[in-house]
Amino acid sequence: MQTFNPLPDKPAPAQTVGITGWLKNNLFSSPLNSLATIVVAAILIKVLPAMIDWLFISANWSGATQDDCTKDGACWVFVSAWSQQFFYGSYPDEEIWRVNLCLAMLVAIITASLRVKKELREKVFIPLFLLLPFISIAILDGSYLGLVQVDTDYWGGFSLNVLLAAASIIVAFPLGFLWALGRRSHMPLARTISIGFIEFFRGVPVLALFFMGSVMLPLFFPEGTNVDKLLRVWIVLVFFMSGYMAEVYRGGFNAIPAGQYEAADSLGLSYWQKTLLIILPQVIKISMPNILATFVMLFKNTTFLLIIGIFEMLSTTQTALSNSHWLGGHAEEGYLFVALVFWVCCFSMSMMASAIERKLNTDHKN
Amino acid sequence: MTTQTNNTPSDDVIIIQNLNKWYGNFHVLKDINLTVRKGEKIVVCGPSGSGKSTMIRCINRLEEFQQGSLVVDGIEMIEDVKNIEAIRRDVGMVFQHFNLFPHLSILENLCLGPIWVQKKPKAEAEAIAMKYLERVKIPEQASKFPGQLSGGQQQRVAIARSLCMNPNIMLFDEPTSALDPEMIKEVLDVMIELAEEGMTMICVTHEMGFAKKVADRVIFMDAGEIVEENTPHEFFDNPQVDRTQKFLQQILNH
Ligand SMILES: Nc1ncnc2c1ncn2[C@@H]1O[C@H](COP(=O)(O)OP(=O)(O)OP(=O)(O)O)[C@@H](O)[C@H]1O
Ligand SMILES: [Mg+2]
Numbered sequence: 001m002q003t004f005n006p007l008p009d010k011p012a013p014a015q016t017v018g019i020t021g022w023l024k025n026n027l028f029s030s031p032l033n034s035l036a037t038i039v040v041a042a043i044l045i046k047v048l049p050a051m052i053d054w055l056f057i058s059a060n061w062s063g064a065t066q067d068d069c070t071k072d073g074a075c076w077v078f079v080s081a082w083s084q085q086f087f088y089g090s091y092p093d094e095e096i097w098r099v100n101l102c103l104a105m106l107v108a109i110i111t112a113s114l115r116v117k118k119e120l121r122e123k124v125f126i127p128l129f130l131l132l133p134f135i136s137i138a139i140l141d142g143s144y145l146g147l148v149q150v151d152t153d154y155w156g157g158f159s160l161n162v163l164l165a166a167a168s169i170i171v172a173f174p175l176g177f178l179w180a181l182g183r184r185s186h187m188p189l190a191r192t193i194s195i196g197f198i199e200f201f202r203g204v205p206v207l208a209l210f211f212m213g214s215v216m217l218p219l220f221f222p223e224g225t226n227v228d229k230l231l232r233v234w235i236v237l238v239f240f241m242s243g244y245m246a247e248v249y250r251g252g253f254n255a256i257p258a259g260q261y262e263a264a265d266s267l268g269l270s271y272w273q274k275t276l277l278i279i280l281p282q283v284i285k286i287s288m289p290n291i292l293a294t295f296v297m298l299f300k301n302t303t304f305l306l307i308i309g310i311f312e313m314l315s316t317t318q319t320a321l322s323n324s325h326w327l328g329g330h331a332e333e334g335y336l337f338v339a340l341v342f343w344v345c346c347f348s349m350s351m352m353a354s355a356i357e358r359k360l361n362t363d364h365k366n
Numbered sequence: 367m368t369t370q371t372n373n374t375p376s377d378d379v380i381i382i383q384n385l386n387k388w389y390g391n392f393h394v395l396k397d398i399n400l401t402v403r404k405g406e407k408i409v410v411c412g413p414s415g416s417g418k419s420t421m422i423r424c425i426n427r428l429e430e431f432q433q434g435s436l437v438v439d440g441i442e443m444i445e446d447v448k449n450i451e452a453i454r455r456d457v458g459m460v461f462q463h464f465n466l467f468p469h470l471s472i473l474e475n476l477c478l479g480p481i482w483v484q485k486k487p488k489a490e491a492e493a494i495a496m497k498y499l500e501r502v503k504i505p506e507q508a509s510k511f512p513g514q515l516s517g518g519q520q521q522r523v524a525i526a527r528s529l530c531m532n533p534n535i536m537l538f539d540e541p542t543s544a545l546d547p548e549m550i551k552e553v554l555d556v557m558i559e560l561a562e563e564g565m566t567m568i569c570v571t572h573e574m575g576f577a578k579k580v581a582d583r584v585i586f587m588d589a590g591e592i593v594e595e596n597t598p599h600e601f602f603d604n605p606q607v608d609r610t611q612k613f614l615q616q617i618l619n620h
Binding site: 257259260262263264265266267268269270273277278281282285 | 527
């Protein structure tokens, strides 16, 4: 009988692997590509040294006032001197622990809920997560807890961007799901109202919504009540986000096979049991990458709040720039820093979204 | 569950009378009449698109119908959520594509009905679930997720999930046609066992061996009608209608 001997593996041709292979495939694969590579390289060689010099080599790193910026590079002293303002706005020094506590709770609850057992997550962490905006408000304001009251006028900086975005999306989570359910409903009234709401908040620019929130929302409150500006902004953001979340959920709903509904029905589950036990968990799982992408968008949009006078990070930066002790023109440093902080946050969330997506893709295969 | 042998009229657990259904203008079920006695096993066959699925899905109201009457276990199917849910609690259904809930473990899939519909305590529900997992011979898979099981195992879990609700009637819609040949037998064996225990079953299938072995009656459908209804012996060896003959030739000769 013949025996089968597999051929030995040979190394791949040198042009397709290794550094030369990579260069050839990615940078010099065609004449046009080679030309583009050369042009870009030439520009980088011209621009990069000056940029690096300004950013790092001739930059001023230590000191406390504008006068410490003697070299002609970037004045990073500006950023370090204002860092507390950038992150916490005018929140009183001795109370900043409360802001940190809220941020820490946010991070802790999210990380913990990804790790603990399903039972614990559903019974403890998800309710805690949904209550977090209200707990945070109580802590930051303080008056309900017997702490020193800190008026919302003092809240600000990057922590406000984070907390406001988080508080909005957390409430928009369930609300958006209700809108999405309404949109799928067989009741014409519920469907019409849901579609109207979703399309309104998705169709109007967020800036216009903020202005409408400042001007129009007070009309819906009883006369004479003075509703906090930040609260109004929060309501607008929650509505805005729930419109987007409804749309994200819609994609998730469409990905669920009809057989899931039929199996739930044939077991005799009621509409709400079916929706909450069978459909909701699967919709959320499928929608997770899109939920994160939507959150990134919302998070960046919170910088628009500077226009209606909320002291989020971008507007504290502008305040710092117009401070009489710092009139030396530090706009580049200030805006670069804001950009960097937002970019780091958004980029990590995008990475997280693609990691989740990859995980979901492999989950589906087995 | 005991085997029923006496066939008095009160033993009729499903009574379908002049049932008509349309999808828009498409008349999908035409004057369906069918009575099923307690403990009876009915096999439904027919060409694709003949309305087999639609008919059995009317029985637990996954599909609504426009004309006729349908009584299941003495409960009349009418436009009433209470009645529909009562019927669904009595009728188990197994689907071609298993339709297990992918986000729940096998045990959770099985406990869902007992806990949420029958309001049983968790421990009791789990005991029931394990009992039926043992009956379909895969108790060791309880903590896995549906995606980790083979098709045959998933279908057996789906059968166990229905049985956990302690149904009086089981509907099967082509339970083996999405399975690889080597898995068909393990599912059919479970179904045969169930039949021998006296469960009332309506089963859409083209597994003729199964039909010959367990069916009391075979029903042949075409174009939304029941064309022929007979004992398996008569049905296969001596079909009365030319359409049935042609169909049998097609499925037996290929
Ligand atoms: N939701 C629907 N809307 C319109 N027509 C439908 C719908 N569902 C089924 N039909 C049509 O009704 C007819 C009967 O469908 P049914 O699924 O009951 O057939 P079947 O006998 O089960 O076929 P198969 O062997 O392919 O499962 C088919 O012609 C099908 O195209
Ligand atoms: Mg079918």
